Amino acid sequence: MTDIDNxxxxxxxxxxxxxxxxxxxxxxQEVLDKLDRELIGLKPVKTRIREVAALLLVDRLRRxxxxxxxxxxxxxxxxxxxxxGKTTVATRMGEILKRxxxxxxxxxxxxxxxxxxxxxIGHTAPRTKEVIKKAMxxxxxxxxxxxxYKPENERDYGQESIEILLQVMENNRDDLVVILAGYxxxxxxxxxxxxxMRSRIAHHVDFPDYSPDELLAIAKLMLTRxxxxxxxxxxxxxxxxxxxxxxxxxxxxxxxxxNALDRARLRQANRxxxxxxxxxxxxxxxxxxxxDVLASRVFAxxxxxxxxx
Amino acid sequence: xxxxxxNRITQxxxxxxxxxxxxxxxxxxxxxxxxxxxxxVEYTDDPHPRNTYWEMFGMPMFDLRxxxxxxxxxxxxxKTFPDHYIRVTAFDSTRGWETPRMSFIVNRPDNEPGFGxxxxxxxxxxxxxxxxxxxxxxxxxxxxx
Numbered sequence: 001m002t003d004i005d006n007x008x009x010x011x012x013x014x015x016x017x018x019x020x021x022x023x024x025x026x027x028x029q030e031v032l033d034k035l036d037r038e039l040i041g042l043k044p045v046k047t048r049i050r051e052v053a054a055l056l057l058v059d060r061l062r063r064x065x066x067x068x069x070x071x072x073x074x075x076x077x078x079x080x081x082x083x084x085g086k087t088t089v090a091t092r093m094g095e096i097l098k099r100x101x102x103x104x105x106x107x108x109x110x111x112x113x114x115x116x117x118x119x120x121i122g123h124t125a126p127r128t129k130e131v132i133k134k135a136m137x138x139x140x141x142x143x144x145x146x147x148x149y150k151p152e153n154e155r156d157y158g159q160e161s162i163e164i165l166l167q168v169m170e171n172n173r174d175d176l177v178v179i180l181a182g183y184x185x186x187x188x189x190x191x192x193x194x195x196x197m198r199s200r201i202a203h204h205v206d207f208p209d210y211s212p213d214e215l216l217a218i219a220k221l222m223l224t225r226x227x228x229x230x231x232x233x234x235x236x237x238x239x240x241x242x243x244x245x246x247x248x249x250x251x252x253x254x255x256x257x258x259n260a261l262d263r264a265r266l267r268q269a270n271r272x273x274x275x276x277x278x279x280x281x282x283x284x285x286x287x288x289x290x291x292d293v294l295a296s297r298v299f300a301x302x303x304x305x306x307x308x309x
Numbered sequence: 310x311x312x313x314x315x316n317r318i319t320q321x322x323x324x325x326x327x328x329x330x331x332x333x334x335x336x337x338x339x340x341x342x343x344x345x346x347x348x349x350v351e352y353t354d355d356p357h358p359r360n361t362y363w364e365m366f367g368m369p370m371f372d373l374r375x376x377x378x379x380x381x382x383x384x385x386x387x388k389t390f391p392d393h394y395i396r397v398t399a400f401d402s403t404r405g406w407e408t409p410r411m412s413f414i415v416n417r418p419d420n421e422p423g424f425g426x427x428x429x430x431x432x433x434x435x436x437x438x439x440x441x442x443x444x445x446x447x448x449x450x451x452x453x454x
Contacts (some may be wrong), residue, residue: 054326105374126368133382175377 010066017061028053031096041214045089048205056100073202074177075169079184080207081101083253086181094139103177105137113147116161124157128164136175145180146190162194169200210253212242219257257270267292316423318356321396321412334415338376341399341411347371351384352393356367356441383415392418394454418453
């Protein structure tokens with residue numbers, strides 16, 4: 001670990017520290033680059049992560065001069081539609097915070113209401129505490145956090161869980177970072193009924209929906225990772241597919257793209273199988289053709305006007 | 310022997326050393342977690358060396374990555390039972406071991422009365438010896454008031 005030893009003698013007031021060197025030593029650039037490379041779009045999110053990284057880096061330098069400041073609160077709230085990369089970013093967050101020496105282990109513990117809230121009186125507190133203990137030294141990611149609070153049932157145990165979380169978020173700031181995630185409007189309502197929670201969360205990050213171009217870039221990235229690629233016609237077909245799919249209900253951004261690609265792979269395999277007898281080359285095995293995409297149900301509904309809506 | 314000067318009971322690891330600080334306890338737990346051992350907090354007020362089954366404080370803690378959570382439990386236990394013996398054990402579930410691999414005391418009563426030697430006259434001229442903890446003359450819960 002590159003942790004600063006607190007017993008060190010403070011630097012003299014006129015000493016100079018090299019922020020560049022410190023930056024390089026933390027290897028943070030590597031993580032940020034990886035983030036840029038592997039996550040398409042998400043401008044506001046990346047900016048915020050950069051800001052947090054800068055804050056922690058400066059904090060480290062300040063500590064060299066013994067300029068004590070309270071440990072910054074890094075609890076975060078990620079809002080955004082499904083498939084906009086909230087979980088992916090949360091995993092990266094653990095890694096970034098570890099490199100900056102803010103958390104010790106940097107692992108991610110993902111939970112939902114079921115993992116925190118018990119079934120009967122006295123069941124909730126041990127459950128929540130168990131989860132918190134597991135997350136210590138890393139990041140606790142609470143997906144769909146608004147389900148913790150059920151206003152229609154005043155005897156709901158969720159409130160108890162929230163109270164324990166609040167206490168830990170305040171007292172164990174050095175030990176874990178809590179990230180809440182959920183849809184924007186529902187999180188808004190959640191915070192309205194739990195003002196204590198809102199005030200303990202320093203960073204509210206909104207994940208924007210992807211544009212069609214970004215979605216296409218994501219699709220290409222996903223295919224490359226699985227050693228596939230679009231033919232030119234295939235790419236055009238997929239762009240068209242995205243246009244139609246985005247207008248349909250239950251569109252969940254990158255997740256829909258992934259599902260569409262999985263189905264395209266299925267059709268490609270089928271096509272290759274049906275054309276048996278022909279010798280296949282490597283190029284055949286990695287190419288997703290236009291017909292693999294065009295066979296999708298989305299086209300029939302979108303173009304033919306046979307939409308169910 | 311189970312007693313030494315000052316009547317401090319010596320069971321488990323580090324018991325001849327001065328009390329471990331929280332930082333030292335954290336370091337020990339870190340070692341246990343590194344080896345994938347499950348760490349438990351246990352307490353008792355019967356210091357007899359044959360008393361091997363101590364009460365467990367809370368649930369056993371599996372799948373932890375960081376000692377902070379365990380230290381939190383230790384401090385909770387100290388707050389609840391300030392005058393009890395509290396020990397931390399690390400259980401190794403690997404096939405073939407399936408046993409505690411570490412055990413050390415993290416809390417003890419201020420005043421430990423120690424042990425007396427008890428002689429029992431048995432058949433013939435036999436004498437049987439055993440140790441008796443003075444603390445256990447009083448009922449459970451009132452032993453170290």
